[in-house]
Amino acid sequence: MSARPASAAARIIPALDAGDLARAEALAGVLAPHCGLLKVGLELFCAAGGPAVAAVSRHRPVFLDVKLHDIPNTVAGALRSLLPLKPAMVTLHAGGGPAMIAAAREQAEKAGADRPILLAVTVLTSMDAAALAATGVADSPAGQVLRLARMAVAAGADGLVCSPHEAAMLRADLGPDPVLVVPGVRPAGSDVGDQARTATPAEAVAAGADWIVIGRPITGAADPAAAARAIAASLPG
Numbered sequence: 136m137s138a139r140p141a142s143a144a145a146r147i148i149p150a151l152d153a154g155d156l157a158r159a160e161a162l163a164g165v166l167a168p169h170c171g172l173l174k175v176g177l178e179l180f181c182a183a184g185g186p187a188v189a190a191v192s193r194h195r196p197v198f199l200d201v202k203l204h205d206i207p208n209t210v211a212g213a214l215r216s217l218l219p220l221k222p223a224m225v226t227l228h229a230g231g232g233p234a235m236i237a238a239a240r241e242q243a244e245k246a247g248a249d250r251p252i253l254l255a256v257t258v259l260t261s262m263d264a265a266a267l268a269a270t271g272v273a274d275s276p277a278g279q280v281l282r283l284a285r286m287a288v289a290a291g292a293d294g295l296v297c298s299p300h301e302a303a304m305l306r307a308d309l310g311p312d313p314v315l316v317v318p319g320v321r322p323a324g325s326d327v328g329d330q331a332r333t334a335t336p337a338e339a340v341a342a343g344a345d346w347i348v349i350g351r352p353i354t355g356a357a358d359p360a361a362a363a364r365a366i367a368a369s370l371p372g
């Protein structure tokens with residue numbers, strides 16, 4: 136797939152966070168004309184596995200958000216098992232360290248030109264400074280995101296998952312190459328829920344996000360397609 140989205144709507148990645156495939160497939164069908172990729176995350180993948188990826192792939196390329204985090208050999212093996220599903224993007228936790236990321240990249244390369252974009256998740260967008268401190272990290276979320284991002288890209292990640300608050304910093308520090316995928320995005324007035332570091336879709340894109348990941352504000356709307364269209368209309372072309 137193209138390394139960058141070609142239109143405002145193509146920047147949108149709806150998160151199909153559903154516990155059953157029928158609901159996810161219905162959403163995929165409705166949202167496909169209004170987005171670039173569709174995200175299969177842990178809830179759907181744990182419920183329905185590979186068939187969920189295959190079903191959603193019939194509508195749009197799949198961002199497979201499984202947030203791999205284990206020893207290098209296990210992560211490489213997991214990726215080997217996932218590659219036949221042909222996801223366009225796969226996530227792994229940057230906190231797994233450089234050897235884990237390098238092992239994932241080496242495994243991904245075996246898929247050739249078709250290989251997925253590997254995205255390293257930095258500090259989850261649900262975490263504020265206090266939550267980060269509770270894990271033993273004394274630095275600010277921005278400082279920790281920068282440290283993890285530099286390490287992950289140097290180790291072989293193609294891009295990063297970060298909050299809208301760190302996108303401009305990462306773009307300035309790392310240059311134009313790393314793909315930035317940004318969740319924690321909330322249209323003005325919508326419920327923040329468990330997200331801590333948020334901004335609007337237009338703010339996230341202005342800060343340098345290539346793609347924005349949006350779940351509940353789209354999937355929980357009375358008319359999910361209309362919600363996605365409104366978000367696209369709020370973005371710069």
Ligand SMILES: O=C(O)c1cc(=O)[nH]c(=O)n1[C@@H]1O[C@H](COP(=O)(O)O)[C@@H](O)[C@H]1O
Pocket residue numbers: 150152176200226256258259260261296297318319320328330348349350351352
């Ligand atoms: O990797 C992700 O996509 C991710 C990373 C992160 O730091 N924060 C985050 O919210 N996500 C995912 O993005 C989606 C956000 O969903 P909403 O909060 O409903 O918009 C969920 O599917 C999360 O799993």
